[in-house]
Amino acid sequence: MDWAQLLDGRRLQDLNYEEQPNRPSYLQDADRITFSAPFRRLANKTQVHPLYENDHLHHRLIHSIETSSVGRSLGVEVGEWLERAGKMPEGDRHRISGIVSAACLAHDIGNPPFGHSGEAAIGQWFEDKFAKNAPLFADLDLAHQAEFNEFEGNAQGFRILTRLEMRRNQGGMRLSRGVLGAFTKYPVTADVKNRLSEPYCGLKKFGVFASDLPQFEEVAQATGLPMVEHGQGTWWRRHPLVFLVEAADDICYNILDMEDAYTSGDLSFDAVFDLLAPLSELESGAKSRRLPEEAISYARALGVGKAIRASVEAFETHYEAIMDGTFSEALIEVSSKADEFNAIKKVARERLFTSKRKTELEVMGRNVVHRVLDGISDVFEALHRADWQENQLSSYHRQLVKAAGLDLRDVTDSYTALHSLADYVSGMTDRYAVKIAKMLNGG
Numbered sequence: 001m002d003w004a005q006l007l008d009g010r011r012l013q014d015l016n017y018e019e020q021p022n023r024p025s026y027l028q029d030a031d032r033i034t035f036s037a038p039f040r041r042l043a044n045k046t047q048v049h050p051l052y053e054n055d056h057l058h059h060r061l062i063h064s065i066e067t068s069s070v071g072r073s074l075g076v077e078v079g080e081w082l083e084r085a086g087k088m089p090e091g092d093r094h095r096i097s098g099i100v101s102a103a104c105l106a107h108d109i110g111n112p113p114f115g116h117s118g119e120a121a122i123g124q125w126f127e128d129k130f131a132k133n134a135p136l137f138a139d140l141d142l143a144h145q146a147e148f149n150e151f152e153g154n155a156q157g158f159r160i161l162t163r164l165e166m167r168r169n170q171g172g173m174r175l176s177r178g179v180l181g182a183f184t185k186y187p188v189t190a191d192v193k194n195r196l197s198e199p200y201c202g203l204k205k206f207g208v209f210a211s212d213l214p215q216f217e218e219v220a221q222a223t224g225l226p227m228v229e230h231g232q233g234t235w236w237r238r239h240p241l242v243f244l245v246e247a248a249d250d251i252c253y254n255i256l257d258m259e260d261a262y263t264s265g266d267l268s269f270d271a272v273f274d275l276l277a278p279l280s281e282l283e284s285g286a287k288s289r290r291l292p293e294e295a296i297s298y299a300r301a302l303g304v305g306k307a308i309r310a311s312v313e314a315f316e317t318h319y320e321a322i323m324d325g326t327f328s329e330a331l332i333e334v335s336s337k338a339d340e341f342n343a344i345k346k347v348a349r350e351r352l353f354t355s356k357r358k359t360e361l362e363v364m365g366r367n368v369v370h371r372v373l374d375g376i377s378d379v380f381e382a383l384h385r386a387d388w389q390e391n392q393l394s395s396y397h398r399q400l401v402k403a404a405g406l407d408l409r410d411v412t413d414s415y416t417a418l419h420s421l422a423d424y425v426s427g428m429t430d431r432y433a434v435k436i437a438k439m440l441n442g443g
Contacts, residue, residue: 013171044429110157114365192233237325375440
């Protein structure tokens with residue numbers, strides 16, 4: 001892969017765009033993302049602790065802004081190293097940090113309400129419907145079913161950026177192709193990913209819906225991502241900057257989840273500080289010289305800095321494999337801070353993600369998502385019976401379309417209907433999902 005292509009600043013589906021020296025495309029991309037409605041809605045979407053009243057806990061919007069900040073720092077260091085090592089032309093290093101920062105801003109934009117449990121709830125609902133073989137679902141090609149019963153926020157994010165937001169079906173936000181390449185964590189469709197007989201680099205999940213494949217093909221060709229052709233399908237190697245976006249996310253959610261765990265009372269001060277201190281290279285005496293919240297904040301700040309440096313060193317160490325597309329690990333997990341991060345992840349998995357309040361709210365969130373899908377799907381089933389003629393809907397269904405704010409413009413068959421349904425529920429905030437569920441349930 002070649003940096004001259006990888007940092008492509010031309011816009012998706014915009015042949016007339018010319019990048020201006022005083023207004024590089026990645027800055028415009030960051031602005032378009034920041035001022036978009038899907039980004040704004042992240043302020044009311046769960047990060048780890050659902051529907052908390054404590055204002056100091058992270059939600060998806062704050063997490064995305066912090067991830068963008070860390071991504072910018074990673075990009076600055078990697079860009080300077082690439083120039084210093086003669087691996088990219090002088091003057092291009094700023095593009096690395098700008099592209100990574102913009103991609104980080106958008107990295108969670110496709111996530112549904114109630115965090116990863118919301119993703120699982122959507123997938124389970126679709127899986128149950130396919131199993132019952134109802135007409136709306138029975139019509140769908142088997143190759144497309146996995147897009148719904150394995151619903152993936154990363155693919156939904158690419159769909160929002162390139163299709164749904166701003167210029168609908170004409171490139172979406174029309175972000176630069178370098179940013180979209182750095183955003184796409186899993187450059188493969190669900191059908192291809194599931195047909196592979198063994199795991200391949202970067203294909204733990206899927207990241208592109210079949211309907212959005214033409215947009216990704218433009219991105220891949222423009223940025224020079226190597227295509228992998230196999231008897232079981234075609235996919236692409238990851239953009240090298242994906243690893244920096246992923247590292248920024250890993251750093252933020254692992255470290256800051258611990259700070260939130262202390263703030264929420266799920267973990268004690270000693271438990272959190274003793275996890276962050278090795279990462280931050282702090283001595284145990286440091287926690288006695290500050291108030292508890294100050295000590296945690298200080299350890300968190302130092303830990304983020306140490307993790308950034310360790311991730312940059314890992315990028316440098318594995319540079320050749322990253323550039324030829326054969327590297328598939330998370331940078332932080334092959335870095336000098338891997339043991340410290342694994343210790344944090346172990347505690348989060350065993351004590352934080354299984355806390356009683358979080359589990360109760362995830363069960364509630366699942367039921368909210370299912371009630372919304374049950375109620376709203378009735379409109380799409382009616383459309384199916386009416387041969388996709390919206391003017392043939394009953395008065396109740398027309399009222400429901402208006403009350404729920406459904407967008408039926410692109411619905412012409414079962415595939416587009418199910419995507420429209422998934423677009424609707426995944427775009428909800430936690431609170432709005434609860435509100436619509438109450439409306440559908442009669443209050």
